[in-house]
Amino acid sequence: MMNLAALPVTHNLLPFFVVIPLGSAFLVSLLGKKLRGFPDTFSNLTTFSLLSLSLLSLSLIKRFGTVVYRVGGWIPPIGICMVLDSLTGLMLVTINLIAFIVTIYSISYMKRYTAKWKFYTLFLLMLAGMNGVIVTGDMFNLFVFLEIGAISSYALVAFGVEHEELEASFKYTVMGSIASSFILLGIALLYSYTSSLNMADISRTLTQRGGGQVVFFVSVLFLVGFGLKAALVPFHAWLPDAHPSAPAPISAMLSGVLIKALGVYALARIFFNVLGMTPISSSIWMVLGTVSMVIGGLLALGQEDMKRLFAYSSISQIGYVVLGIGMGTTLGILAGLFHLFNHATFKSLLFLNSGSVEYATGTRDLRKMGGLTSKMPVTGYSSLVGSMSISGIPPLSGFWSKLLIILALVQAKHFIFASIAVLVSILTLAYYLKVQRLAFFGELKGSLKGVKEVPLTMKLSMIALSIICIFGGLLLLPGLQKNFLNLATEVLVNGNNYAQVIFRSIK
Amino acid sequence: MIYLMCLILFSVGLYCILVKRNLIKIIIGIGIVEYAVNLFFVLVGYRVQGRAPILAKDQVIQNMVDPLPQALVLTAIVIGLAVTALIVAIAIKIYEKYGTFDITKIRRLRG
Amino acid sequence: MNKKTKDTGMTLIVKTITRLTVGLILLYGIYIVTHGHLSPGGGFAGGVIIALSFIHLMLAFGKDLALRKLSEGVASFFENLGAIMFLTIAILGFVGGYFFFNFFFKGKPFNLFSAGIIPLCNIAICLKVGAGLFGVFIALVLLGIDIKKE
Numbered sequence: 103m104m105n106l107a108a109l110p111v112t113h114n115l116l117p118f119f120v121v122i123p124l125g126s127a128f129l130v131s132l133l134g135k136k137l138r139g140f141p142d143t144f145s146n147l148t149t150f151s152l153l154s155l156s157l158l159s160l161s162l163i164k165r166f167g168t169v170v171y172r173v174g175g176w177i178p179p180i181g182i183c184m185v186l187d188s189l190t191g192l193m194l195v196t197i198n199l200i201a202f203i204v205t206i207y208s209i210s211y212m213k214r215y216t217a218k219w220k221f222y223t224l225f226l227l228m229l230a231g232m233n234g235v236i237v238t239g240d241m242f243n244l245f246v247f248l249e250i251g252a253i254s255s256y257a258l259v260a261f262g263v264e265h266e267e268l269e270a271s272f273k274y275t276v277m278g279s280i281a282s283s284f285i286l287l288g289i290a291l292l293y294s295y296t297s298s299l300n301m302a303d304i305s306r307t308l309t310q311r312g313g314g315q316v317v318f319f320v321s322v323l324f325l326v327g328f329g330l331k332a333a334l335v336p337f338h339a340w341l342p343d344a345h346p347s348a349p350a351p352i353s354a355m356l357s358g359v360l361i362k363a364l365g366v367y368a369l370a371r372i373f374f375n376v377l378g379m380t381p382i383s384s385s386i387w388m389v390l391g392t393v394s395m396v397i398g399g400l401l402a403l404g405q406e407d408m409k410r411l412f413a414y415s416s417i418s419q420i421g422y423v424v425l426g427i428g429m430g431t432t433l434g435i436l437a438g439l440f441h442l443f444n445h446a447t448f449k450s451l452l453f454l455n456s457g458s459v460e461y462a463t464g465t466r467d468l469r470k471m472g473g474l475t476s477k478m479p480v481t482g483y484s485s486l487v488g489s490m491s492i493s494g495i496p497p498l499s500g501f502w503s504k505l506l507i508i509l510a511l512v513q514a515k516h517f518i519f520a521s522i523a524v525l526v527s528i529l530t531l532a533y534y535l536k537v538q539r540l541a542f543f544g545e546l547k548g549s550l551k552g553v554k555e556v557p558l559t560m561k562l563s564m565i566a567l568s569i570i571c572i573f574g575g576l577l578l579l580p581g582l583q584k585n586f587l588n589l590a591t592e593v594l595v596n597g598n599n600y601a602q603v604i605f606r607s608i609k
Numbered sequence: 610m611i612y613l614m615c616l617i618l619f620s621v622g623l624y625c626i627l628v629k630r631n632l633i634k635i636i637i638g639i640g641i642v643e644y645a646v647n648l649f650f651v652l653v654g655y656r657v658q659g660r661a662p663i664l665a666k667d668q669v670i671q672n673m674v675d676p677l678p679q680a681l682v683l684t685a686i687v688i689g690l691a692v693t694a695l696i697v698a699i700a701i702k703i704y705e706k707y708g709t710f711d712i713t714k715i716r717r718l719r720g
Numbered sequence: 721m722n723k724k725t726k727d728t729g730m731t732l733i734v735k736t737i738t739r740l741t742v743g744l745i746l747l748y749g750i751y752i753v754t755h756g757h758l759s760p761g762g763g764f765a766g767g768v769i770i771a772l773s774f775i776h777l778m779l780a781f782g783k784d785l786a787l788r789k790l791s792e793g794v795a796s797f798f799e800n801l802g803a804i805m806f807l808t809i810a811i812l813g814f815v816g817g818y819f820f821f822n823f824f825f826k827g828k829p830f831n832l833f834s835a836g837i838i839p840l841c842n843i844a845i846c847l848k849v850g851a852g853l854f855g856v857f858i859a860l861v862l863l864g865i866d867i868k869k870e
Contacts, residue, residue, distance in 0.1 A: 121810070121811065129800075174813065268699055272703060275692065275699065276626065279696075280623075280626065280642065286685060293678070683764060701860065
């Protein structure tokens with residue numbers, strides 16, 4: 103009992119990121135069938151409280167430094183610990199912000215589907231899984247929460263049970279479970295080599311004993327497993343089928359946050375802090391990132407389905423993020439993390455736009471659309487903001503992050519990669535201009551004369567995301583950047599000092 | 610030597626997923642892959658001349674097998690059960706919509 | 721009424737043996753759950769055995785009789801109840817200062833009433849797993865019947 107007096111009250115914040123979505127998922131499942139308006143209001147309340155908790159945690163990090171929470175009072179490495187450092191804070195804010203906006207959007211959008219309470223249960227379970235992956239400090243706990251998030255997303259992709267959605271969900275499930283088996287094999291090998299499951303403890307043991315062939319094999323296994331979750335190029339084949347088939351708010355969540363929380367964050371945490379980044383792994387990351395950029399961009403040019411084009415564009419932009427983080431230099435990691443945050447906002451905005459286009463016109467085919475901005479102004483203009491931001495047009499937020507990536511590449515003397523990045527950026531501009539011309543500008547087709555603007559909640563969420571897109575570049579102002587992005591970068595640059603930081607923060 | 614057998618089982622399961630054309634055989638392949646990984650994880654905890662790690666009232670703690678992988682494998686088995694249940698339900702629905710279990714005929718999404 | 725129950729399900733021998741053994745299987749499952757902290761087993765294994773007793777009833781007697789004993793709504797209710805009970809026990813650990821802290825009184829080791837919150841967690845997990853597995857089986861059976869009707 104003496105621990106309760108020693109800890110400040112706000113230290114107990116950490117488990118609530120997992121407990122709140124889990125509890126409300128089961129409460130919605132229990133009471134959702136009987137009470138009519140209950141799932142909507144309760145889920146929105148849940149995501150709003152999660153958003154405010156994550157903003158509160160940012161101020162906590164500024165006061166206390168890294169916060170380590172022992173679950174059940176057991177001292178790590180015997181027990182599981184939850185770690186809140188600046189990288190965790192950045193990811194928490196990103197995920198909960200997008201989740202809040204998406205739940206507001208789905209109040210009106212999901213009226214088309216039956217059984218809204220099933221949707222909210224699965225959605226909150228997926229959110230609990232993602233929050234758990236970011237917050238935990240233990241390898242097997244990471245695997246369990248990864249699986250919770252992944253299984254909920256397999257079920258959500260198949261939500262409206264039509265032909266294409268079931269086929270896409272089957273492919274996604276098979277490939278996802280192969281990836282999870284690879285990850286579990288890697289964790290088993292790592293446990294047999296270091297006989298511990300705590301991330302800080304593994305890092306300390308590996309720096310003392312040195313790597314060797316086991317660590318190389320384990321890093322390849324993790325690269326394959328988490329790379330499939332993050333849709334890097336040899337393992338991307340599930341994404342163009344799965345993301346368009348899901349309902350639009352779920353596409354926004356999947357493409358905006360799930361591939362980043364389960365894929366890129368886990369890769370970065372394991373490679374930088376646990377295993378240690380060597381020059382070989384750094385060059386493998388950069389090559390994979392570049393190939394993803396190029397192939398995603400080229401394949402997106404020929405698509406006629408709007409959401410499928412956005413899905414290929416996601417592959418391309420994740421290539422940018424992996425290229426940035428894989429460089430290993432401070433400016434590179436800063437650029438990669440900033441692009442991760444930006445991509446979450448503008449890709450979710452674009453998918454929500456495609457959802458409202460589908461809600462109003464009933465089609466996703468670009469050849470059947472034309473001139474929608476005259477009838478649906480909010481959708482049209484926010485889509486314009488999103489497309490310009492993702493192509494890198496100043497002064498929107500995407501321009502700053504892409505500029506930083508190219509500057510970091512030039513600074514580290516990788517001139518070939520820098521020129522490929524510039525070319526892919528021009529390619530991105532090309533296919534987004536195609537979307538804008540075919541769907542929103544131009545003249546209104548005859549069959550589309552009767553479309554109306556979408557309901558209020560959908561408009562609100564799209565306007566909120568476009569405001570964040572416009573002002574996102576302000577995160578690079580010296581005051582804000584020091585508190586938010588630079589701290590997150592330091593965690594990754596620190597590398598193996600992670601272990602010492604953790605063990606010092608355990609009281 | 611035993612670990613090599615586990616990896617052979619893993620590759621048998623992987624062959625099953627990649628080559629077979631029937632949906633149900635792919636699901637069985639996923640099951641074999643998960644069995645192989647769980648078996649490997651339990652065998653990591655084996656100690657020579659060890660006994661089961663259960664403490665009864667009148668026993669001395671000596672020479673037990675490692676109990677931590679056993680607890681983790683229990684969790685992994687439950688996760689595998691959940692994935693199998695979900696994918697079998699999806700397969701039944703696919704049969705209802707497409708009328709076949711053959712994966713070469715279920716190719717509406719392409720490009 | 722007699723003719724109807726004789727038509728569904730399996731033969732008479734199976735039905736007689738089922739009547740004798742289903743209760744014993746249920747009791748064995750409950751034993752494994754409550755002795756989870758003393759001998760191997762615990763929440764998940766015991767929950768699977770309890771679900772198996774209901775599935776055994778369904779296989780031997782047909783879907784309607786089993787659904788009369790435990791319908792889908794009740795199974796769904798127990799599943800949610802198990803999960804919420806587990807989360808409540810975890811949050812109550814805050815009384816001791818930490819999330820998931822073992823705050824109950826711990827008696828002498830190797831007795832039935834010992835080890836704090838572990839037996840309560842086992843019971844919560846048993847409810848969830850048992851009801852969940854039975855619910856999955858019911859859902860697959862009902863899906864199959866829908867296909868056969870077309």
